[in-house]
Amino acid sequence: MRRLAERGLKGALFRYQVMANIVGVLIIPLFFFFGLHLAIGGFKPELAIFGVGHGYLYIVYLITAGLLALKARLHIPWILLMFLAGLVPGLTFVVEWLVVTRKIQPLLAAQAGEPEEPVSRAAQ
Amino acid sequence: MSAVRQRWLSGRAISLHVAVVVFVPGCALAAWWQINRAQDGNQLSYLYSVMWPVFAILGLFFWWMLIHTDYENVGLKGTRRRAQAAAATRASREATSPAPAVVDAEAPAAAAAEVDPELAAYNARLAELAARGPKTWGQRESVVVRRFP
Numbered sequence: 704m705r706r707l708a709e710r711g712l713k714g715a716l717f718r719y720q721v722m723a724n725i726v727g728v729l730i731i732p733l734f735f736f737f738g739l740h741l742a743i744g745g746f747k748p749e750l751a752i753f754g755v756g757h758g759y760l761y762i763v764y765l766i767t768a769g770l771l772a773l774k775a776r777l778h779i780p781w782i783l784l785m786f787l788a789g790l791v792p793g794l795t796f797v798v799e800w801l802v803v804t805r806k807i808q809p810l811l812a813a814q815a816g817e818p819e820e821p822v823s824r825a826a827q
Numbered sequence: 828m829s830a831v832r833q834r835w836l837s838g839r840a841i842s843l844h845v846a847v848v849v850f851v852p853g854c855a856l857a858a859w860w861q862i863n864r865a866q867d868g869n870q871l872s873y874l875y876s877v878m879w880p881v882f883a884i885l886g887l888f889f890w891w892m893l894i895h896t897d898y899e900n901v902g903l904k905g906t907r908r909r910a911q912a913a914a915a916t917r918a919s920r921e922a923t924s925p926a927p928a929v930v931d932a933e934a935p936a937a938a939a940a941e942v943d944p945e946l947a948a949y950n951a952r953l954a955e956l957a958a959r960g961p962k963t964w965g966q967r968e969s970v971v972v973r974r975f976p
Contacts, residue, residue, distance in 0.1 A: 755874050762881050769889050776902025779843075779893065806903065813906040 712774050712814075716807055719771040720799060722764040723788075727795030729757045734792045764789045775810055777802070840894055847890040854883035895964045 733753040740746045768785040771777075777785075781802065788798035834840060858879035865872035899905055 751871060754871060758874050758878055762878065762885075765882075765885055769885070769892075773889075773892050773896060776896060776898050776905070778898075779839075782889070782893075810903040810906065813903060813910065816910055 712771075712807070712811070715767070715771040715774045716803070718767045720803075722760070722767045723795045723799040726757065726760055726764045726789045727793070727799075729753060729760060730789070730792050730795075733757050761789050764795075771802075771807075775807055777806055781806065834894060843890055843893055847886055850886045851883045854879045854886065858883070897964060 732749070736746045736749040736753060740750055765786060768789075769782065772782045772785060784798055785802065788794040858876055861872045861875040861879060865876050897905070899908070
């Protein structure tokens with residue numbers, strides 16, 4: 704029987720994937736304009752837009768990644784990797800792929816082998 | 828070691844305590860620093876003076892949840908362990924119990940179901956809940972009141 708705490712894994716995975724892609728896309732112009740700002744100077748409005756956008760969406764990303772990790776019972780190094788990935792350009796895509804292929808898909812496959820409905824004890 | 832001690836004083840739990848004890852005051856300090864910078868006129872610091880308290884709250888939440896996470900009965904490890912246990916019991920039942928015993932065990936249940944299907948379903952539900960054991964964070968649904976060891 705699938706435990707109550709494990710239901711909603713696919714929804715949590717979807718929310719995490721959406722936020723990973725949004726944050727992963729947003730951080731690239733942030734670092735790009737930050738590099739230009741260091742090299743040439745200026746670019747204050749671009750930095751403010753992407754900085755504030757990434758800053759708040761990173762919080763949402765942290766929540767979705769943490770809830771997925773709690774649902775899938777990932778261990779702490781994986782959670783830290785997911786959290787840090789939102790701060791490094793390009794890393795969210797890699798970490799999202801790693802989490803899905805190494806952790807979530809085996810769990811979904813293992814759950815698929817179990818009966819969905821509770822089996823009566825008398826019938827066993 | 829009792830279950831409560833295991834939960835709060837295992838090596839993993841203590842490293843989580845240390846992490847949260849370092850992280851939350853660090854967030855509070857950073858928030859205070861950003862609030863002062865915002866008051867000095869730094870526009871972007873208004874964002875960070877909101878973000879650091881949120882990080883502290885998230886840290887506390889995940890600390891609590893990770894302390895209470897049950898890795899043994901749920902998740903990939905727990906799912907595989909349950910599948911192996913179910914396969915082992917099925918194999919042992921097929922190896923040991925002869926076919927007539929199964930018929931004998933099921934016959935009274937079938938007769939009761941004919942008498943009152945609602946009562947039989949209720950009894951089966953109670954038996955199933957009782958067999959699941961006490962209520963834990965991993966399984967919320969239980970009729971058995973949790974007893975602390």
